[in-house]
Every structure is written in C-alpha cells, then in structure tokens.
Amino acid sequence: LAKTTQPISMDSYEGQEVNITCSHNNIATNDYITWYQQFPSQGPRFIIQGYKTKVTNEVASLFIPADRKSSTLSLPRVSLSDTAVYYCLVGEGSVGGATNKLIFGTGTLLAVQP
Amino acid sequence: DVKVTQSSRYLVKRTGEKVFLECVQDMDHENMFWYRQDPGLGLRLIYFSYDVKMKEKGDIPEGYSVSREKKERFSLILESASTNQTSMYLCASRAVERLQKQFFGPGTRLTVL
Numbered sequence: 001l002a003k004t005t006q007p008i009s010m011d012s013y014e015g016q017e018v019n020i021t022c023s024h025n026n027i028a029t030n031d032y033i034t035w036y037q038q039f040p041s042q043g044p045r046f047i048i049q050g051y052k053t054k055v056t057n058e059v060a061s062l063f064i065p066a067d068r069k070s071s072t073l074s075l076p077r078v079s080l081s082d083t084a085v086y087y088c089l090v091g092e093g094s095v096g097g098a099t100n101k102l103i104f105g106t107g108t109l110l111a112v113q114p
Numbered sequence: 115d116v117k118v119t120q121s122s123r124y125l126v127k128r129t130g131e132k133v134f135l136e137c138v139q140d141m142d143h144e145n146m147f148w149y150r151q152d153p154g155l156g157l158r159l160i161y162f163s164y165d166v167k168m169k170e171k172g173d174i175p176e177g178y179s180v181s182r183e184k185k186e187r188f189s190l191i192l193e194s195a196s197t198n199q200t201s202m203y204l205c206a207s208r209a210v211e212r213l214q215k216q217f218f219g220p221g222t223r224l225t226v227l
Contacts, residue, residue, distance in 0.1 A: 046217070104157035
C-alpha cells in the first residue's frame with residue numbers, strides 16, 4: 001500500500017480557497033486517490049476520489065498531476081463548518097481482492113477562522 | 115444513502131467486563147470493518163470481515179474478537195476490557211466494487227474504568 005504524506009495542520013479564513021496537498025511517491029498503477037473528511041466526534045466521510053487529472057463534485061475538487069505522485073484537494077470558499085480533519089488515502093479502486101484495506105494516517109487538521 | 119449504525123454513542127465499563135459493540139449497515143455491503151481512533155494515532159484497523167462468517171485480523175487485533183453471523187451485522191467483542199482499550203470505536207462498511215469508499219458509523223466512545 002502506498003504511503004501518503006500530508007501536512008499535520010492548516011489554517012484558513014472564511015471565504016478563502018483551501019488547497020491541501022498529499023504526496024504519494026510510491027503510488028501503483030491500479031491505485032486510486034481518495035479523500036475523507038472527519039468532523040469531531042463523527043466517523044470519516046468520503047468526499048472525493050480520482051485516478052488522474054481533475055475531478056470535481058459538489059464538495060471539492062481533486063487535482064492529480066500526470067505523474068500521480070501527489071494530489072491536491074481544493075475546497076472553494078471555506079466556511080467555519082469546513083473545520084475538520086482531512087485524510088488522503090491511496091489504494092486499489094475496484095480490483096484486487098475483497099481484503100483490500102484502507103490505511104488512514106493522522107490527516108490534516110483544517111481550522112477555519114471567521 | 116448508506117446508513118451505518120452503532121449500538122451506543124457512549125459506553126462506560128469496568129476493567130474485566132466483557133463488552134459488545136454492535137454495528138449494522140443497511141446497504142447489503144459485503145465488507146465490514148472495526149477501527150479504533152486515538153489522539154495522534156489516527157484510525158487503526160482492528161478486524162475486518164469480507165463476508166458472513168469471514169474475518170481477518172487488522173493491525174491491532176490483540177484483546178478483541180469479532181462476530182459476523184449475518185451480512186448486515188458486525189460485532190466487536192472485548193473479552194476482558196482493560197483501561198488501554200478506552201477509545202473511540204468506529205465501524206464501517208463498503209461494497210466490493212468500490213474498495214476505497216467506506217461508509218462509517220457515528221462511533222462509540224468507550225471508557226474503561
């Protein structure tokens with residue numbers, strides 16, 4: 001399983017765009033990049049997944065360069081309610097056996113201030 | 115959307131007690147997981163089950179056992195609770211078609227006195 005590295009914490013203000021970068025130098029050909037969000041006292045929540053280039057949904061955008069050794073989660077115009085821990089994970093998407101495990105690191109604590 | 119429920123949000127037990135944590139999912143997912151989360155350590159996998167009556171050890175199975183008699187239900191058992199098992203316990207499920215997309219329950223905060 002590819003190891004990921006992301007900042008321990010980030011600060012932002014309401015209304016700003018926030019970019020959280022994750023490095024995954026050993027990503028394999030079959031691996032997808034997935035981001036989760038976790039609010040205090042709740043379980044993590046899947047927010048976005050991608051394989052290459054750019055993916056956008058109603059919550060965030062995910063930018064993946066051609067070499068796929070890093071990825072950037074972009075949160076547009078954050079609000080106080082976006083304060084959470086964001087986890088970057090790398091692993092096989094749909095093939096590889098049902099025993100595929102997810103490895104959560106310690107994530108990035110995003111603190112949004114007024 | 116998928117719903118994963120856990121039997122308790124908060125639980126207080128005494129050292130040596132047998133503790134059952136139950137998790138139920140309503141989307142017919144094949145795979146289910148138990149994690150514990152501690153400050154500074156992130157989420158650590160205790161056990162997972164890829165089908166009924168199937169189980170595999172995760173990274174920290176010592177002191178725990180699991181049971182999966184029905185597809186929708188996955189139970190975590192602490193045979194003899196100890197203070198170092200005080201933690202947040204999270205259950206998750208997923209479909210095999212989307213290995214990276216797990217659905218988590220709200221968590222059970224267990225305190226062992």
